[in-house]
Amino acid sequence: MLSSTIVTRWLQAFGSSRAEGNASKRAHFALAAGRRALHYASLPIAALCLWQLTSVLDLVPAVAMPSPAQVARAFLELVRTGELLRHVAMSLARVLEGTAAAAALGIGLGIGVGLSRRLERATDLMLELLRPIPPIAWIPLAILWFGIGELSKLFIIFLGAFFPIVMNVISGIRQTEHKFVEVARILEVPRARFIRHVIVPGALPVIMSSLRLGLGIAWMCVVAAELIAASSGVGYLIMDARQLSRPDVVLAGMITIGVVGKAMDVALKRLERRVVEWKVIYQGE
Amino acid sequence: MSSVRGGARAGDLSIESVHKTFTIGRRAVSALCDITLQVEEGGFLSIVGASGCGKSTLLRIVAGLERADRGTVLLGSQPIRGPGRDRGMVFQDHRLFPWLTVEQNVAFALGGDPSRVSSAVVQQRVELVGLAAFRGAYPHQLSGGMAQRAAIARALVNRPRVLLLDEPFGALDALTRIQMQQEILRIREVERTTMVLVTHDIEEAIFLGDRVVVMSSSPGTIRRTLEVDLPRPRSRSRHEFMRLRRSIYAEFFTEGDEPFAYAI
Numbered sequence: 001m002l003s004s005t006i007v008t009r010w011l012q013a014f015g016s017s018r019a020e021g022n023a024s025k026r027a028h029f030a031l032a033a034g035r036r037a038l039h040y041a042s043l044p045i046a047a048l049c050l051w052q053l054t055s056v057l058d059l060v061p062a063v064a065m066p067s068p069a070q071v072a073r074a075f076l077e078l079v080r081t082g083e084l085l086r087h088v089a090m091s092l093a094r095v096l097e098g099t100a101a102a103a104a105l106g107i108g109l110g111i112g113v114g115l116s117r118r119l120e121r122a123t124d125l126m127l128e129l130l131r132p133i134p135p136i137a138w139i140p141l142a143i144l145w146f147g148i149g150e151l152s153k154l155f156i157i158f159l160g161a162f163f164p165i166v167m168n169v170i171s172g173i174r175q176t177e178h179k180f181v182e183v184a185r186i187l188e189v190p191r192a193r194f195i196r197h198v199i200v201p202g203a204l205p206v207i208m209s210s211l212r213l214g215l216g217i218a219w220m221c222v223v224a225a226e227l228i229a230a231s232s233g234v235g236y237l238i239m240d241a242r243q244l245s246r247p248d249v250v251l252a253g254m255i256t257i258g259v260v261g262k263a264m265d266v267a268l269k270r271l272e273r274r275v276v277e278w279k280v281i282y283q284g285e
Numbered sequence: 286m287s288s289v290r291g292g293a294r295a296g297d298l299s300i301e302s303v304h305k306t307f308t309i310g311r312r313a314v315s316a317l318c319d320i321t322l323q324v325e326e327g328g329f330l331s332i333v334g335a336s337g338c339g340k341s342t343l344l345r346i347v348a349g350l351e352r353a354d355r356g357t358v359l360l361g362s363q364p365i366r367g368p369g370r371d372r373g374m375v376f377q378d379h380r381l382f383p384w385l386t387v388e389q390n391v392a393f394a395l396g397g398d399p400s401r402v403s404s405a406v407v408q409q410r411v412e413l414v415g416l417a418a419f420r421g422a423y424p425h426q427l428s429g430g431m432a433q434r435a436a437i438a439r440a441l442v443n444r445p446r447v448l449l450l451d452e453p454f455g456a457l458d459a460l461t462r463i464q465m466q467q468e469i470l471r472i473r474e475v476e477r478t479t480m481v482l483v484t485h486d487i488e489e490a491i492f493l494g495d496r497v498v499v500m501s502s503s504p505g506t507i508r509r510t511l512e513v514d515l516p517r518p519r520s521r522s523r524h525e526f527m528r529l530r531r532s533i534y535a536e537f538f539t540e541g542d543e544p545f546a547y548a549i
Contacts, residue, residue, distance in 0.1 A: 186373075
């Protein structure tokens with residue numbers, strides 16, 4: 001925090017001495033944006049500084065915790081050889097496939113259950129019994145059933161993403177406001193039109209956030225599945241590096257997981273904003 | 286009664302001995318007790334009463350959203366059995382679908398695909414309520430008055446025989462409310478729709494209605510019916526207007542309670 005204020009003061013002093021008129025206004029906006037970016041990144045930067053400090057002071061042995069510089073070197077090496085890209089692409093492909101399947105089934109079933117109390121009665125117990133079982137607990141069975149091929153990973157990802165999606169979609173459908181139901185009744189809207197133009201659009205914000213949630217969990221699941229049974233993917237990369245005693249590669253892999261997860265969430269948030277542009281979302285104070 | 290029914294026009298509304306009881310907790314609460322009212326085609330009936338007097342329930346029965354325990358409601362010569370597009374309704378909250386634009390909301394009411402908004406009927410209704418410039422706006426981008434205009438356009442797009450107004454301007458500021466009252470009269474001139482307004486605003490009831498029904502609470506009954514025999518446009522400061530207002534006011538409060546500010 002302190003460092004960020006010092007930097008911005010310095011930038012301000014630097015900026016105001018040369019820029020005038022429009023240019024100074026533009027500089028002002030750029031400055032404000034820069035300050036926000038710095039504020040946004042301040043905690044990771046602080047963590048990085050702390051990490052660097054522990055390695056400089058030799059507080060932790062390098063075999064357990066390599067320095068940021070070592071990790072960066074390992075990272076660049078992985079990028080250079082194309083190994084990282086290959087593993088990330090592999091994991092991403094699995095996640096997208098598994099989540100797509102979970103979304104298709106989860107949204108479909110969620111809308112069905114949300115609309116029909118009969119279907120809810122028929123499925124609720126099953127869903128509630130399966131939901132608490134963590135996807136990782138399915139790994140042994142998945143290997144028995146599908147071997148260590150692609151299908152077992154997809155199965156785990158599907159399980160991870162499916163339950164949050166289906167549960168949220170059900171509650172989104174059930175949150176349809178009574179006042180809109182009344183309007184539809186007065187307008188004698190046929191059921192199919194009512195579902196398509198009233199219920200589903202009303203639940204869309206919840207459906208979109210359920211997709212974000214599902215995708216996030218799917219990303220955690222793919223790594224978990226690859227840690228145990230895979231010969232490619234970021235999870236495999238980490239496991240392989242552990243066996244080769246390369247903690248720097250392990251850390252580079254972990255950081256990649258975080259960055260890719262964040263990137264996916266940003267992409268989905270953008271999509272969400274475009275899909276539900278009609279909604280005024282509370283932005284916080 | 287049979288003579289009325291025999292010669293009923295499509296826009297005639299006839300409410301006959303309607304009773305309605307709600308169960309709140311375990312107690313039965315009588316909301317409406319023996320309500321009988323007639324509105325002629327093209328007429329404007331105002332129903333005024335304190336909150337909880339059952340006036341909104343009565344309107345919801347006419348809309349078909351609630352069912353009367355006893356009694357019948359006839360529109361033209363047909364009894365009302367449920368909601369239908371022959372009755373338009375405007376609620377206190379505009380109830381526009383937030384995911385549809387103004388014209389999409391109106392188009393949706395028409396029964397078409399809300400994305401096909403080029404229909405002349407839709408455009409004409411949007412223009413009628415003065416929202417041509419905001420046809421592509423989403424409800425959250427509209428002011429309270431504009432949203433209520435859009436809700437009126439939506440309620441009118443199917444050319445209903447009766448327009449039911451359930452405290453439509455209750456949530457608007459005083460200036461917008463007066464403006465909207467004038468708007469609804471202008472729209473009525475164009476559309477010639479039968480209108481029933483429920484309000485707790487005495488002045489509004491007199492300004493708009495051909496007839497004002499005063500309701501009393503628990504159970505909801507008709508206390509008094511007044512003919513408003515004043516030429517339009519009505520001036521709120523005219524002696525007759527104020528006399529009517531004071532006379533309705535006296536149904537709710539004793540003369541001494543009348544706040545001075547109210548007598549402007």
